[in-house]
Amino acid sequence: MNDMLLPFLFLLIGLSLGFLTDIQIHDPYSNYLSIAVLAAFDTLFGGVRAQLEDIFSETAFVTGFFFNVSLAALLVFLGIQLGVDLYLAAVFAFGFRIFRNLAKIRKYVIDQKLLNKSGN
Amino acid sequence: MKNKSKWMVSLICLLIGFMAAIQYQTVTAQPEMRDTRGTWEVREDILKQQEIQQNLLEKIESSAETIHEYEAKSSHGQLEILKRTIYDLKEKAGLTEVEGEGVLLRITPIFQENPNEGQVYPTLSPLLLSQLINELNTYGAEELAIGNERFTNLSPVRNVNGSTYINNRPLPSLPFTISVITEQPEKLKDYMEASQSITRLAFENIGVQVEVKQHLTLPEYSDPVHLELFEETGE
Numbered sequence: 001m002n003d004m005l006l007p008f009l010f011l012l013i014g015l016s017l018g019f020l021t022d023i024q025i026h027d028p029y030s031n032y033l034s035i036a037v038l039a040a041f042d043t044l045f046g047g048v049r050a051q052l053e054d055i056f057s058e059t060a061f062v063t064g065f066f067f068n069v070s071l072a073a074l075l076v077f078l079g080i081q082l083g084v085d086l087y088l089a090a091v092f093a094f095g096f097r098i099f100r101n102l103a104k105i106r107k108y109v110i111d112q113k114l115l116n117k118s119g120n
Numbered sequence: 121m122k123n124k125s126k127w128m129v130s131l132i133c134l135l136i137g138f139m140a141a142i143q144y145q146t147v148t149a150q151p152e153m154r155d156t157r158g159t160w161e162v163r164e165d166i167l168k169q170q171e172i173q174q175n176l177l178e179k180i181e182s183s184a185e186t187i188h189e190y191e192a193k194s195s196h197g198q199l200e201i202l203k204r205t206i207y208d209l210k211e212k213a214g215l216t217e218v219e220g221e222g223v224l225l226r227i228t229p230i231f232q233e234n235p236n237e238g239q240v241y242p243t244l245s246p247l248l249l250s251q252l253i254n255e256l257n258t259y260g261a262e263e264l265a266i267g268n269e270r271f272t273n274l275s276p277v278r279n280v281n282g283s284t285y286i287n288n289r290p291l292p293s294l295p296f297t298i299s300v301i302t303e304q305p306e307k308l309k310d311y312m313e314a315s316q317s318i319t320r321l322a323f324e325n326i327g328v329q330v331e332v333k334q335h336l337t338l339p340e341y342s343d344p345v346h347l348e349l350f351e352e353t354g355e
Contacts (some may be wrong), residue, residue, distance in 0.1 A: 005260035006126055006127075006129075006130045007126075007129050007130045007132075007133040008133070008166070009130070010130035010131065010134040010137070011133040011136060011137040012132040012135060012137065013134055014133065014135060014137025014138040014139075014140075014141065015136065015137040015138070015140060015141045016137075016141075017134075017137070017138055017141070017213055018137060018138040018139070018141020018142045018144075019138065019144075019145065020348075021142075022145070023143070023145065024140050024145055024146050024149050025142060025143075025146045026179070030143075030146050033139065033142065033143050033146065034143055034147075036139060037136075037139050037140050037143045040136040040140070041136070043132075043136075044133065044136055047129065058125035058128055058129060061128075061129055062128055062132060063127075065132050065135075065136075089140070099212065100265045117308070
């Protein structure tokens with residue numbers, strides 16, 4: 001659990017930095033960013049889950065982050081070129097994975113504690 | 121977790137947080153409303169507001185004066201002031217006879233000199249009459265009377281079974297006169313002679329002659345005034 005403290009702190013720092021800089025993305029590019037944010041969250045929750053399962057790999061996390069984000073951006077780009085809302089596919093896939101990861105995290109964090117309590 | 125990997129993961133978390141924050145800001149940002157008025161327009165707006173302020177101040181002043189008089193005088197004097205106030209208000213509402221200099225508009229039919237075509241006797245439609253009244257008001261008319269009907273702020277212009285009604289009474293057939301009391305009759309006359317509604321009336325075979333009159337008497341509005349729908353403007 002202590003391993004997660006520093007990343008969490010950095011997450012907060014990143015959030016506050018983002019809010020303080022007052023940067024806004026122009027309308028045509030906002031789709032890219034929203035998908036990228038979704039991919040990033042997917043990676044984040046996946047990482048947390050992996051950490052709880054003790055199978056966390058730094059390489060997988062780092063490559064997964066960049067690969068997912070660039071793939072999502074590519075998908076959006078392709079969608080715009082083809083006139084098909086391909087980003088919906090990315091939204092669906094990432095949304096699904098985020099839910100699954102969150103369910104697993106919940107299982108590890110909350111359910112395990114409850115089980116421990118009832119076991120005692 | 122190794123120390124190096126910890127920092128790497130933390131850095132990515134920083135990136136994620138940063139992205140999320142920017143996304144949030146982009147989504148919540150309101151499109152900026154730009155003030156595109158030029159200096160001249162701003163100046164004009166300021167002038168307009170100043171005029172409104174001036175008018176309000178004048179109103180406040182006159183009201184305060186009335187209150188002051190009312191407080192200062194004896195009960196007999198108070199009655200006088202009340203009566204005067206009521207008379208003033210009646211005058212404003214158009215419930216009294218008004219005299220003054222102004223403009224007389226003679227609305228007459230125009231007959232085409234074409235014996236082959238039969239011509240319908242022209243009638244003044246409510247739309248055209250409203251337009252004419254609006255134009256008169258725009259160019260500084262203070263009091264209006266159409267035929268023998270005093271036109272107040274509450275007077276309706278309606279189409280009843282194809283004929284034009286004012287104050288719920290039918291308009292006399294052409295020719296009739298519209299009396300207008302104004303402070304600047306010459307100016308109003310000039311404006312009206314070049315106005316759009318006179319052109320439009322001419323299309324309908326209706327002619328308008330504008331005359332300046334030194335002395336005009338406008339009848340009073342004699343019907344009861346319905347004020348049920350009134351409310352404060354909050355000015």
